Amino acid sequence: MTTSPATETETKRLAIPTYDDVCAAHERIAPWTHRTPVLTSQTFNDMTGADLHFKCENFQKAGAFKARGATNAVFSLSDKAAEHGVATHSSGNHALSLSRAAQCRGIPCQVVMPHTAPKAKMEAVRGYGGEITPCEPSLSDRERTLDGVIEQSGAHFVHPYNDPRVIAGQGTCSKEFMDQVGGLDAVIAPIGGGGMISGSALTCSTIAPNTRVYAAEPAQADDAYRSFHAGRIIPDDAPDTIADGLRVSLKPYTWHFVSHYVTDVLRVSEGEIVDAMRLVWKRMKIVIEPSSAVAVAAVLKNPGLFAGQRVGVILTGGNVDLDNLPWMHDNR
Template sequence: MLDEEMYIPTYQDMLDAHERIKPHIRRTPVLTSAFLNELTGAELFFKCENVQDPGAFKVRGATNAVFGLGDDQAKAGVATHSSGNHASCLSYAAMLRGIPCNVVMPKTAPQAKKDTVRRYGGVITECEPSTTSREETFAKIQAQTGGDFVHPYNDPRVIAGQGTCAREFIEQTDGLDIAMAPIGGGGMISGICLTLSNMAPETQIIAAEPEQADDAMRSFKAGYIIADDAPKTIADGLLVPLKELTWHFVSNHVTDILTASEEEIIDAMKLTWKHLRIVIEASSSVPLATILKNKERFAGKRVGIIITGGNVDLDKLPWLK
């Protein structure tokens, strides 16, 4: 149930966010592949958020939050908890504005993502790889620093920022039958819902999730939030549960949530690297994995897939064992 005090971002908030962040982000390209179209029987469009400077779509929401702060608020900086990409993107946005950024990250977060956070000036405090440990550690750090809490996804400023990606996507593709993105906490999916329910209400929104971290799918079927504390999957960006604000968008606008196995996720990741010739992380390959698993559902459709990130530890690729 949505907290009565929680602000639900509007379409106008997304439009305002787009103007606010425009000087600081890239309008990312959309790629296609004749091979992947033939393989799936669908017409696939891939929006490449992996080429944002910090390597992920989360720079949109983070930048909207950071540059929306008043000067007095900004002096104490920002703080968050994240398995990687939000931490990197918030550190990047804070660096652009010249304010401090403190982040809590699980000990098991990929080294490549920790390195990126530090490169942008973020200060890391490590925690155990569970939602409980993450939130308890963060409470201590925020109390010490006084930084403005920018939640990785359950934040109206973040959702409005992520919604700008869907706006660009619709403009770049001349419309889609289906829009897809991976789902963990639901920030990107919520942004898609916010934008498309206004710009293209006829477009179905389908989320994709690992079988080994399928709490969003189970929540969707049950009609209420089911949260796993410490799921394990190669798709490390999808380990966190839905929260009240993202659940509001998911429960009202998402058509379905599909899942894929670890092997299917890795195979889709390899296919994307090979045929789109781009570096993507495992979390980003989950939508393609679910399409390949459910070809009949997508056959003949124009399907937009958001490639959410490309921050990969090249020494630990999942197929190099």
């Protein structure tokens, strides 16, 4: 696909991260993050006709891939830039990952979170020393509230995904993945703001240019799908999906990678997300959150795209509220 001239002009002004930035990030975050395992499942192979490999970021520090980008951003800061701590807005995983990274560096962390964020993620933020300011569950209110927090605290803003340091950090996941498995025909990951997809596209386009990159998205939060096919960013201010980590829209940095390197954006229903999440729990015996299940659901829904191929599926996180699992109130 091609982007509009206006978008091309905008992206030329951005400091697009490179694979050298990914390699530097990988070295920088190594003391603070896990090299997560890759699992396989004959059950899922039989269901899809593909040779699937699951990169388990649910076993990452702080329970999600977001630890990579947040840690890279925090430890990239000069002492002067870090003196008043860091701040962000997030529905959960970036919030708790940035709080942990700040704790590791010994600086404060301010987090703006929608009051609808999962209780488990709020508790994790506080457990890592983050200070939460609640807001309404819309991207515009998150950003507006954060402006006030930064003005009062002087903290350094680390965007959840529209930040080259964060994207480079997320790119370390696919770097490891290719080292561990290699020779993948395709990689698929969930997309919300696009940080993981951008990092995956950056890495794969450099070291595995024949590997296709797919994004998986809830149909009820499909701004990336609509943007991809329109050739411009179409934001969605307050999408409603069980995949709480994907309730945000693309921004210029992530749009650059989505528009240039992603093969397609695949949509799945809420019911398909729940079914995929439950099946992973049941057959693979691991805990993943709804956002992670979006990628699994997309592969299950589109076996014709992946049959007979070696496919990498990135399980992005495992932070769930065990008292409010989605199948407890699934009324289908």
